[in-house]
Amino acid sequence: MEMTGAEITIRCLQEEGVEYLFGYPGGAVLHIYDALFQQDKVKHILVRHEQAAVHAADGYARSSDKVGVALVTSGPGLTNAVTGIATAYLDSIPMVVISGQVPTFAIGEDAFQEVDAVGITRPCVKHNFLVKDVKDIASTIKKAFYLAKSGRPGPVLVDIPKDVSGHKTEFVYPASVNIRSYHPQGRGDSAQIRHAAQMMLEAKRPMIYAGGGVVLSDSSAQLTDLVRLLGFPCTNTLMGLGGFPANDKQFVGMLGMHGTYEANMAMQHCDVLVAIGARFDDRVIGNVEHFAQVPRKIIHIDIDPSSIAKRVKVDVPIVGDLKLVLTELLEVLRASRQKPDAAEMAAWWKQVDEWRVTGGGLRYKNSSEIIKPQFVIETLHKLTGGDAFVTSDVGQHQMWAAQYYKFNHPRRWINSGGLGTMGFGLPAAMGVQLKHPGETVACVTGEGSIQMNIQELSTCKQYHLPIKVLSLNNGYLGMVRQWQEFFHGNRFSESYMDALPDFVKVAEAYGHIGMRIDKPADVEPAMKEAFSRKNDLVFMDFRTDSTENVFPMVPGGKGLSEVVLAEDL
Amino acid sequence: MRHIISLLMENEAGALSRVAGLFSARGYNIESLTVAPTEDATLSRMTIVTSGSDAVIEQINKQLNKLVDVVSVMDLSEGEHIERELMLLKLRAEGEAREELKRLTDIFRGRILDVSDHTYTIELTGSRVKLDSFIDAIGRDLILETVRTGASGIGRGNRILKL
Numbered sequence: 001m002e003m004t005g006a007e008i009t010i011r012c013l014q015e016e017g018v019e020y021l022f023g024y025p026g027g028a029v030l031h032i033y034d035a036l037f038q039q040d041k042v043k044h045i046l047v048r049h050e051q052a053a054v055h056a057a058d059g060y061a062r063s064s065d066k067v068g069v070a071l072v073t074s075g076p077g078l079t080n081a082v083t084g085i086a087t088a089y090l091d092s093i094p095m096v097v098i099s100g101q102v103p104t105f106a107i108g109e110d111a112f113q114e115v116d117a118v119g120i121t122r123p124c125v126k127h128n129f130l131v132k133d134v135k136d137i138a139s140t141i142k143k144a145f146y147l148a149k150s151g152r153p154g155p156v157l158v159d160i161p162k163d164v165s166g167h168k169t170e171f172v173y174p175a176s177v178n179i180r181s182y183h184p185q186g187r188g189d190s191a192q193i194r195h196a197a198q199m200m201l202e203a204k205r206p207m208i209y210a211g212g213g214v215v216l217s218d219s220s221a222q223l224t225d226l227v228r229l230l231g232f233p234c235t236n237t238l239m240g241l242g243g244f245p246a247n248d249k250q251f252v253g254m255l256g257m258h259g260t261y262e263a264n265m266a267m268q269h270c271d272v273l274v275a276i277g278a279r280f281d282d283r284v285i286g287n288v289e290h291f292a293q294v295p296r297k298i299i300h301i302d303i304d305p306s307s308i309a310k311r312v313k314v315d316v317p318i319v320g321d322l323k324l325v326l327t328e329l330l331e332v333l334r335a336s337r338q339k340p341d342a343a344e345m346a347a348w349w350k351q352v353d354e355w356r357v358t359g360g361g362l363r364y365k366n367s368s369e370i371i372k373p374q375f376v377i378e379t380l381h382k383l384t385g386g387d388a389f390v391t392s393d394v395g396q397h398q399m400w401a402a403q404y405y406k407f408n409h410p411r412r413w414i415n416s417g418g419l420g421t422m423g424f425g426l427p428a429a430m431g432v433q434l435k436h437p438g439e440t441v442a443c444v445t446g447e448g449s450i451q452m453n454i455q456e457l458s459t460c461k462q463y464h465l466p467i468k469v470l471s472l473n474n475g476y477l478g479m480v481r482q483w484q485e486f487f488h489g490n491r492f493s494e495s496y497m498d499a500l501p502d503f504v505k506v507a508e509a510y511g512h513i514g515m516r517i518d519k520p521a522d523v524e525p526a527m528k529e530a531f532s533r534k535n536d537l538v539f540m541d542f543r544t545d546s547t548e549n550v551f552p553m554v555p556g557g558k559g560l561s562e563v564v565l566a567e568d569l
Numbered sequence: 570m571r572h573i574i575s576l577l578m579e580n581e582a583g584a585l586s587r588v589a590g591l592f593s594a595r596g597y598n599i600e601s602l603t604v605a606p607t608e609d610a611t612l613s614r615m616t617i618v619t620s621g622s623d624a625v626i627e628q629i630n631k632q633l634n635k636l637v638d639v640v641s642v643m644d645l646s647e648g649e650h651i652e653r654e655l656m657l658l659k660l661r662a663e664g665e666a667r668e669e670l671k672r673l674t675d676i677f678r679g680r681i682l683d684v685s686d687h688t689y690t691i692e693l694t695g696s697r698v699k700l701d702s703f704i705d706a707i708g709r710d711l712i713l714e715t716v717r718t719g720a721s722g723i724g725r726g727n728r729i730l731k732l
């Protein structure tokens with residue numbers, strides 16, 4: 001039977017097992033929306049802005065092992081989606097975005113709502129397609145899902161002109177995909193793995209540094225086995241939090257710009273560094289020359305060869321799927337009669353523990369007068385037992401959430417690490433809540449970030465998403481303010497927001513519950529009440545200390561051991 | 570250091586811009602870039618002349634390999650290879666200079682493709698160094714137009730870049 005391109009598009013999504021399609025209609029996707037209307041397998045979530053559609057698909061993907069899917073119209077629909085696509089690209093999130101395009105005969109004529117979607121998105125997608133013939137829709141969507149999920153995941157855009165979605169052809173969904181130029185690596189090189197194992201067994205000051213790749217490849221169990229088998233200290237990047245349980249004694253906390261003192265010092269002074277699904281980015285190792293001053297052997301395991309030796313020299317590169325590589329590495333280590341030298345390990349742990357003391361741990365001075373933002377996160381952790389899904393926006397609140405919410409499981413911490421996209425938190429929480437109905441989903445945000453996609457409170461109402469929004473409202477774009485205080489002579493240029501709305505009324509206007517919390521003593525009772533409302537979205541407007549800063553801090557361009565601790569200021 | 574990178578890619582709309590976009594987005598140099606279909610109509614062969622430290626060249630190779638449209642990549646300068654570039658030059662050729670220009674063209678094994686009362690149009694093939702030398706020998710004053718294709722390269726002997 002012949003079907004239209006639009007019907008084929010939706011059929012493909014059904015074949016891929018897509019539960020939710022996050023989108024916003026418009027002229028160029030009308031055929032697709034018509035096909036969507038005439039079925040009920042794929043549920044459409046109508047957002048209020050295309051950026052939110054992509055972030056919601058992103059949150060859905062991050063909190064599961066599935067591909068997120070978004071649908072937007074041509075022109076402004078697509079350009080609004082670009083921030084979301086770039087967000088997913090920088091964090092390697094599997095996603096398929098379908099965009100409408102003006103009819104093929106109008107392409108290039110500056111038609112109404114025409115932009116070069118493939119051209120605009122090229123630098124921020126894993127791959128993209130313009131489908132010019134209805135016969136190619138099914139095979140293209142099949143490829144898109146395969147590319148998005150396999151290898152190093154990423155967003156894939158499929159741009160479908162309106163006439164193509166209107167034309168008819170026979171529907172045949174390919175059973176498999178073969179792209180001759182694309183062969184993601186599976187197993188790692190066995191000789192390299194044995195070499196790495198030997199190097200790890202002979203290490204005197206070893207360190208395991210695990211990133212978002214562990215979460216994306218669902219290799220937390222293998223990583224945890226590895227760390228415990230060897231007895232090494234382990235740190236996670238911002239993207240890797242939850243990849244290794246935070247309550248494990250071998251966990252030294254997050255590393256990087258706002259990482260713990262012990263994690264950064266161990267990273268700097270180790271003699272064998274095992275990097276797993278991480279990429280040595282500037283927010284993680286700071287000044288690359290400073291990092292290279294200390295001689296150390298680096299073993300780097302990653303699915304993407306271009307991540308290896310990009311910023312630092314690597315001694316043992318291993319390209320492969322983390323789960324397969326770690327499994328093989330564990331086999332080699334278990335079969336070996338050699339064990340890490342106990343005396344060396346004891347001495348190294350003594351040093352790490354001394355750094356734990358010197359650094360003073362993550363700390364802040366609590367107050368009975370004014371709400372400290374860290375206290376809000378600690379309370380959130382306490383009340384949810386560390387088991388909530390926590391999404392965040394970008395800024396100080398993101399760093400406090402990363403520091404003070406101790407993630408013991410992967411895929412619970414949902415944040416925009418690479419691109420640092422304000423406005424990510426609430427729409428991402430929608431995707432998480434849809435994937436995990438009945439689970440607690442907390443969106444930690446600030447009064448700056450939340451206003452970048454606050455319209456999504458309307459979407460939350462329409463689909464009854466009982467997200468708990470924790471807004472740490474200090475009146476400032478806090479991270480900007482912090483940098484201005486430290487590096488720009490207290491000149492708070494445009495970082496103060498006057499004329500903020502009454503967020504309680506805003507929440508109520510959207511049909512939700514709003515709470516304003518001013519006193520530290522009210523933090524826990526308010527949060528308890530909010531979390532007891534299982535079926536309601538509750539917006540908590542915490543009025544927090546505007547002068548609070550995030551510590552420890554490795555200033556931009558500095559080395560990991562040049563950290564500023566809380567009492568240094 | 571100068572490198573000549575050869576690659577096979579899908580002969581599809583947009584493939585060239587993915588490669589060009591990669592170089593501009595990541596700040597890599599392109600000295601020249603040539604591209605044309607091969608005997609297999611689904612594949613294009615591209616030669617890129619670039620320069621950079623060993624680390625940068627390693628990244629260029631990896632990033633090119635990562636592009637889904639790129640089928641195969643070879644750094645020709647890692648081994649024995651042949652490099653050729655085609656140049657078309659239009660020269661002011663008047664009076665006594667005409668004879669001298671003819672002689673120089675013969676010495677460089679070029680060919681005069683077109684002659685008018687005041688001009689010669691010359692075709693010359695060779696390495697970049699040879700073409701540069703010819704320009705130096707002629708002297709810039711006489712050159713009216715220069716058209717160079719950029720280098721094309723191929724490995725020697727059994728070094729073959731094929732699907």
